[in-house]
């Protein structure tokens with residue numbers, strides 16, 4: 001059973017075994033902020049119960065982006081406010097059902113039928129409070145800044161800044177032994193813009209950065225991830241210009257071959 005890790009007083013992260021997803025919680029005197037919600041209604045209900053173990057303050061949700069493993073659990077929080085970038089609402093409307101089918105197939109192929117059934121029964125909870133650039137949430141005695149740092153992992157990523165702890169969603173990942181995975185790079189990824197988004201994360205001078213997957217990291221880790229993404233973007237430019245073969249780019253890349261291929265495609 002995972003547990004909350006207190007990153008500073010009232011600011012928590014929690015890592016789940018399923019997809020190694022990491023969520024956040026910031027507790028104020030009047031409200032608490034739940035950062036990402038896990039990937040189904042059942043998983044969201046577990047998370048909501050875990051939040052209630054920490055605080056009785058009513059929750060407000062923020063979605064770092066629309067990908068199902070971060071957003072589908074919002075259904076478990078009833079009619080509580082759901083903050084997100086404006087683009088998150090459109091991305092959910094466009095891609096949620098495709099995501100659902102793809103992952104149901106994947107779970108059934110793995111024999112995980114209860115999880116597939118849970119996903120099938122999960123209503124998609126659309127964001128109710130959206131913004132384009134930034135928003136400031138007053139939780140009572142504590143404010144959290146929500147910022148869209150420009151396109152990166154998606155075109156609608158949001159980071160949540162709570163003091164010197166930054167929740168970065170999938171703009172930062174901490175996979176075992178490295179940073180990004182194949183799943184980090186999808187058809188909705190903006191590789192060329194991603195390093196600038198991480199500059200914005202670093203601009204908040206974080207002591208702790210909580211990634212969308214894996215253990216919290218420090219600013220130096222994010223700086224290395226930024227350098228890796230910058231290198232990948234350069235390699236992709238070479239491949240697209242015809243001055244570099246994919247094989248040569250994969251050989252030169254700072255990330256494992258399968259991750260590099262996902263980033264280049």
Ligand SMILES: [Zn+2]
Pocket residue numbers: 065067153170
């Ligand atoms: Zn994602």
